[in-house]
Amino acid sequence: MKKIVILGAGTSGTMMANHLVNKLPKKEWKLTIIDQYKTHYYQPGFLFLPFDIYTTKQVKKKGAKFIPKGVDYINEKIDLIVPDENKINLENGKSLIYDVLIIATGTKIAPEEIEGMNGPEWHKSIFDFYTYEGAKALRNKLREWEGGKLVVHITEMPIKCPVAPLEFAFLADSFFRNKGMRDKVEITFVTPLGGAFTKPKATKALHYLLEEKDIKEVTDFNIERVDYENNKIIDYGDTEVDYDLLVTVPTNMGDEVIERSGMGDDLNFVPTHKGTLQTLEHQNIFAIGDATNLPASKAGSVAHFEAEILTDNIMRYIQGEELKDEFDGHANCFIETGNGKALLIDFNYTHEPVEGTFPFPGVGPLSLLKESRANHMGKMAFRWIYWNMLIKGVHIPFVSATMSKKGKHIEEVQ
Amino acid sequence: MKKVIAQTEINVNEEGYMTEFSQWTKEICECLAEEQGICMTEKHWEVIDYIHEKHNGNEALSIRGIKKSGVINIKEFYSLFPGGPLKKSTLIAGIPKPKSCI
Incomplete structure (x- = not known):
């Protein structure tokens, strides 16, 4: 055998x-x-776990x-x-x-890569939400947190699900609004990249979300250490950002x-x-x-x-045959924007996310790079699809392994 | 879009990043640097060489990479390209800036 x-x-x-x-x-x-x-x-x-949208049993x-x-x-x-x-x-x-x-x-998180991150404040005032333990600890914290400076932070790229930190910031805005305490919370998004959005089309189509939700952006921030005694993160250029609650995505490693x-x-x-x-x-x-x-x-x-x-x-x-050089980097992701809405993006190695319809050209029902309730329903339904179809290897109808250009406002990426 | 720099026409995107690396020359590099308020020194060129090496090997430029590069340390990197060293050094080197998926 x-x-x-x-x-x-x-x-x-x-x-x-x-x-x-x-x-x-x-x-x-x-x-x-x-x-x-x-x-x-x-x-x-x-x-979703930190915001009590999902229970531990659902994940x-x-x-x-x-x-x-x-x-x-x-x-x-x-x-x-x-x-x-x-x-x-x-x-x-x-x-x-x-x-x-x-x-x-x-991929795993590696908080030990940054001085002070994985110290005595880990899962007390510094949290990750990329692990079950981190997301659950953060849920318990958010249930009683009385407000202050919430900093949502990316340590370095690449990270698993690069849009998740942004989704976290959007959901946090909704969460605190629904709790009637948004005025007590300042939300800042801190990224090592040039912006919360980094691609021209997405920046143009979506930057309004940050303004609408009153999320401040700190860009080009390459963290050197966490000063957990004085509640601030410090970057190599000596920029400091104060926090009361730090939600970070630590370095991701294999x-x-x-x-x-x-x-x-x-x-x-x-x-x-x-x-x-x-x-x-x-x-x-x-x-x-x-x-x-x-x-x-x-x-x-x-x-x-x-x-x-x-x-x-x-x-x-x-079978001794030649391999197919076919994977094109295709990704298709729902992005939660809060208030029961979501975006959908579909892209690959060479094409940035653009506007359009999905999966049926010109019809939808899902819209690309645009907020809608249907996209949010898609994201919610996806949990069922994951457990019942995706990991069981059942083909998801109308969604192909390589990206389709139909129904999209396509422009080649430079 | 087109841009004329160092008496040469180059293709750039909305943010001023070159879209065709083959058009990059040292003269263009010096002018792009000047626009960013940077005067190229020997150390700057060493960093640009390192960035090109990474780019040709399909490796993304990162602070972690700079740390291990042996070319410069991170504090020096910040002082050579003040205010967003990854963003500015890639622009000057004629390659795309580090990006996420949206």
């Missing part, structure tokens, strides 16, 4: 297991998936529920990948040999197992071919989702589109 091993049972790994189990010849191939954690989280839900389920029959599911921590021997060492001392390896070990195995870049992301998803170093190793160094968004929708193309390429690889 030949073996395909998937490392990580998150969004990408689970999708790959579901796709491949139906396609691999069962008599010849054995499929194994390894993950140290037993819980599968709906990570987009971490945005987590037992991972085993989503691993199909016929797949060997190992609940164990991975100690090392040894590519030269096609071998995986587990922490319990056992090891596995693979013919084909799929790395889906994801898993430590990638670093231990010597397979990653500076941030532990695996160098991967952007069209085929084969790793650059090893022909029989592929990578997917936010474990890769692809210049695409580190988002579930990207992983979803990658999974369809990677499944084809794994099948081609084991």
